[in-house]
Each structure stands twice: as structure tokens, then as C-alpha cells.
Amino acid sequence: MTKQRFLLSMLALASPAVFAQSSVTLYGIIDTGVEYVSHANANGDHVIRMPGVTGELPSRWGLRGREDLGGGYAAQFVLESGFNVRGGDLGQGGRLFGRQAWVGLSSPYGTLMFGRQYSMTYLIDSDADILGPNIYGIASLDAYVPNARSDNTVGYKGMWKGFTLGATYSFGRDSAGTGNSPGQGTCAGSAPGQFTQCRQISTMLRYDSDVFGLAAAYDEQRGGPNAAASFFNGNTPIPITNPGDKDVRLQANGWVKVQGARIGAGWIGRNVVTSSVTVPGAHSNLFYLGVSYPFTPSFVLDGEVFRIVNAAQDARATLGVLRGTYLLSVRTAVYLQTAYLSNSARARYSVSAGGGGTTPSAGQGQLGVMAGIRQSF
Secondary structure (H helix, E strand, C coil): CCHHHHHHHHHHHHCHHHCCCEEEEEEEEEEEEEEEECCCCCCCCCEEECCCCECCCECEEEEEEEEEEECCEEEEEEEEEEECCCCCCECHHHCCCCCEEEEEEEECCEEEEEEEEECHHHHHHHHHCCCCCCCCCHHHHCCCHHHCEEEEEEEEEEEECCEEEEEEEECCCCCCCCCCCCCCECCCCCECCECCCCCEEEEEEEEECCCEEEEEEEEEEECCCCEEECCCCCCCCEECCCCCCEEEEEEEEEEEEECCEEEEEEEEEEEEECCCCCCCCEEEEEEEEEEEEECCCCEEEEEEEEEEEECCCCEEEEEEEEEEEEECCCCEEEEEEEEEEEECCCCCCCCCCCCCCCCCCCCCCEEEEEEEEEEEC
16 A cells, blocks of 8 residues: 555544544433432331432443435444442443444435444433433333333334334344343343244334324333333333243333423323243333423423323233422533332332332332432534
């Protein structure tokens, strides 16, 4: 290779923007605070702590890149790392880029993505669930929903005239064997002769206008060695170790704007089906209704009610949450929120999704209060 060609090659590696329109963005959220939880163990003791996971939004940092290839085509990537502010350790089972790690190609026909990415279960709740991935919310009753992502995944998402169509297919949803999807256990991938082992598929169809939106999604996870399905209610997780076992979630939700307020509501039906005659499955229905209202440009008040019913395991719970957020600037906010969870006689749901360690005794209600601060960059 001549000296001139070598220099040109090095320039191409160091400065790709010289040859094509490209950009890389560094972004992130840091969110934490102090939390109080009553009846945080079987003895009825309370706890005051800095929660291990999140407050309003999960803490993360990431890199997002895009290169324009011309003709409406572009190469894209996202590398996103979740971390615990309290201890500085990595989330998602200790993965460096546990939240997202994918590369893809976008076109006028949609975006095709390859790698670790969100399932459609996560994406469908971005508008109808008013509180989002809050420490008190859906995660208290079904921790998988705001953490729904999978490894070894091919994904697609396209948008046309208000409609969004999305789908993912995973060849093995947990290749690191970390149990990174809460309650699903480890499921490191397929094996020769076991085509469906640890497979996952998800699909989504939604419509959004300026004033309302409607959506539906389907998520199916197949069983594999060491996999299990937890209902987070104090019952022993259900083994789903056979490739024919299924953990299925079907969702429908919607949102609407009325007089400055945003109202959202939804339903998540979950069905665990096993191939074993000695291990029964279970079914649950989770309902939610919430409203958000900006009293001033700087102060927003959110409220939401959740109800889960699992008749097969005789476990039910109702959760009510009230949250106030004050924006100190475009990127910085402080918040105060409180929640109360009521358990049925045999249920042991915890009001807090802040990292475990707050499971009450059966039938015990819980109060949670958290004050925190969030900064984005």
C-alpha cells in the first residue's frame, strides 16, 4: 500500500463525516432519591433507603449514531447502559450495554434492527401508561413490562400516516444467562434440535393522532433450561423449562387529551401455559387508568390506579399512586410521590420496584413515599 493510500484510509477511519453525513450523540438520565416503605418485611418493619433501581425514570447513559446513506436510507446504532446511582454498578445483570445494543438500517419502508433491543411490550406503554417506568407503577405488579427487552433479536418498526407497525424475533432472549428479564429466569438460547427453545416474538400495532392514540401488542416467550415465570405475588415462580412452554402477554391500551389533561388506560392479560401435568400454569389480568395534568409549565401532577387479578394463584392487589414533578430547567426536575398498595389475603406484592428487599407478609398493605431528583443530558 502506498503512503498516500494509507493516509487516506486512516483519514476515513478517523473522520467519517468527511465522506458522509453522520452524527453520534451522547445522552443520559441520572435519577435517584430517598424512599420510605412501610411493612417492608414479614415482621412489619419499615425501611428508609436510597432505592437500587430508579425513581421516575431508569438511570442510563448511551450513544446514538446515524449515517445518511442517501436515497432515504441511513445506518443507525444505539448502545445504552443502565446503572445504579446508589452504588455505581451496572444494571441488567451486570451487562455493559444491558438496555440496548443494536445496529440497523432505516429506509422509507421502516427500520430493521439487529441486536439486544426492546420488545413491543415495552414500546406499546410509552404513552398510555401515565407514570411510565416509575418506582411505583406497573413494575410493582409485573416487573417484566417496563424491562421488556431481548438478546439475539431481529426487530422492525415502520410508521405511516399515524400508524406504527412493529415486530421482534429473538433466537435466544437471554444469551448471557443473567435472568435479565425480571421474573423470566435464565434462558441462554436455542440448542440443536430445539428450534423453539428460549425463542421470543412480539408484535405491535398502534395509531396516534394529535389528541388520541390506540395500541395493541402480543408477546410470547418460550421455555428453556432454568427458565421460570414469576407473578411477583409471593408464589413460587412457575418453571417453564420445556421449549413448548409459553409465557404470553396480550395488551390493549389508549390515551386521549382532554382540556389540557392526558388520560391513559390499558389492560395486560398474561397466560403461562406449561406442558407438564404436574406443574399448573396461571393467568392474570392487569388494568390501569391514569391522568396527567400540567398546572403550570413547570409543575405536573400525575395520578394512576392499577388493579391485578390472578385467580389461579388466589392473589389480587390494588395500587394507587400520586406524583408531583417540578421542572427546575429543561433538563433538571425534582419530584415527590406517594403510593399505597393493598394485597389480598394470600398476595405479597410490594409497592416498590426499587430493587427488592421490601416484600411484605401475606395480605399486608404497604405505603411508599419517595422524594428525588432527575437530571438528563
